[in-house]
Amino acid sequence: MRIPRIYHSEPLHVGSEIDLEEDAANHVGRVLRMSAGQQLELFDGTNLTFSAEITQADKKRVKVRVVSSNADNRESPLxxxxxxxxxxxxxxxxxxxxxxxxxxxxxxxxxxxxxxxxxxxxxxxxxxxxxxxxxxxxxxxxxxxxxxxxxxxxxxxxxxxxxxxxxxxxxxxxxxxxxxxxxxxxxxxxxxxxxxxxxxxxxxxxxxxxxxxxxxxxxxxxxxxxxxxxxxxxxxxxxxxxx
The missing domain is CATH 3.40.1280.10 (SPOUT methyltransferase, trefoil knot domain)
Structure with a gap:
């Protein structure tokens, strides 16, 4: 399965553990039915991508640990x-x-x-x-x-x-x-x-x-x-x- 990409509106940092925001948590937990141990790709609007691992997932809450980051500029020069x-x-x-x-x-x-x-x-x-x-x-x-x-x-x-x-x-x-x-x-x-x-x-x-x-x-x-x-x-x- 392709690793889902999820936007997070707050700045992300390698090593931190965060709760996904409500819409993202609903998508990951209820729609995709992902569970602890599975991988996500996060981005926070800074042209960085972050690899993350789900540490907790249920119908109300999805918690992830940010594992690594990578610069990934896909913006047009125009x-x-x-x-x-x-x-x-x-x-x-x-x-x-x-x-x-x-x-x-x-x-x-x-x-x-x-x-x-x-x-x-x-x-x-x-x-x-x-x-x-x-x-x-x-x-x-x-x-x-x-x-x-x-x-x-x-x-x-x-x-x-x-x-x-x-x-x-x-x-x-x-x-x-x-x-x-x-x-x-x-x-x-x-x-x-x-x-x-x-x-x-x-x-x-x-x-x-x-x-x-x-x-x-x-x-x-x-x-x-x-x-x-x-x-x-x-x-x-x-x-x-x-x-």
């Missing part, structure tokens, strides 16, 4: 900040999961004029917590040892106005530039993906005023979740560590 206008249902969850697998460093959920998601503060806070759990699970699955940041949701205009030294890109179906025509090298990208109905004319003009470059992915119109993953993949191929 720093990607995704600004994603929130999409309905499971589409947003899918975008977060897959973009993290593809190496995105920061994700900011956005509200725009045509955003189809309407949430009050309480429901939005629960969504953010849910998306953070998805980020953890994506890292456990894909082998990343540094945990990407899921930021609080904000308006499109506020996000575009934030200072950023990187290249700012906005996907647009009538743009004149493509990712292949962007000059090299590029180390940081702030990537804006609009809603299912697209950005308004006024919003597109605002992004241009804030220094965003319109780029085109191809001749076909893509769904918002497809657009995000296609753009991230193309950027990683040209400037990052794919291909």
């Amino acid at each position: 720093h990607l900040h995704l600004g994603q206008v929130m999409s309905r249902g499971e589409k947003m969850e899918f975008t977060i999961q897959k973009s993290i697998e593809l190496g995105v460093n920061v994700i900011t959920p956005l509200f725009s004029e045509r955003c189809g998601v309407k949430l009050d503060a309480e429901r939005l806070a629960k969504k953010i917590q849910q998306w953070q759990k998805i980020a953890v699970a994506a890292c456990e699955q894909c082998g990343r040892n540094w945990l990407p940041e899921i930021r609080p949701a904000m308006t499109l205009q506020a996000w575009c106005a934030e200072a950023d030294s990187g290249l700012k890109l906005n996907l647009h179906p009538r743009a004149q530039h493509s990712i292949n025509t962007l000059p090299q090298p590029v180390e940081r990208v702030r990537l804006l993906i609009g809603p299912e109905g697209g950005l308004t004319t006024e919003e597109i003009a605002m992004t241009a005023d804030q220094g965003f470059t319109d780029i085109l992915l191809g001749p076909r119109v893509l769904r918002t979740e497809t657009t995000a993953l296609t753009a991230i993949t193309a950027l990683q191929v040209r400037f990052g560590d794919l291909g």
Whole structure:
């Protein structure tokens, strides 16, 4: 059996004995039904992996001893900040999961004029917590040892106005530039993906005023979740560590 990878939010140290956090303990103890003596791989977001041995496992508690550590940097040289206008249902969850697998460093959920998601503060806070759990699970699955940041949701205009030294890109179906025509090298990208109905004319003009470059992915119109993953993949191929 493949050794399970588990995220632990507190710093890990070789020789220490710790209790796994509630969600991790439930997964190891109840779902995987692992027992004392079996091995786990832990990571704490510091680009280190830790070998650990289960010392106690039952339905309520899983205790492990950290045996050794190893430096394991799997991060792309390209720093990607995704600004994603929130999409309905499971589409947003899918975008977060897959973009993290593809190496995105920061994700900011956005509200725009045509955003189809309407949430009050309480429901939005629960969504953010849910998306953070998805980020953890994506890292456990894909082998990343540094945990990407899921930021609080904000308006499109506020996000575009934030200072950023990187290249700012906005996907647009009538743009004149493509990712292949962007000059090299590029180390940081702030990537804006609009809603299912697209950005308004006024919003597109605002992004241009804030220094965003319109780029085109191809001749076909893509769904918002497809657009995000296609753009991230193309950027990683040209400037990052794919291909």
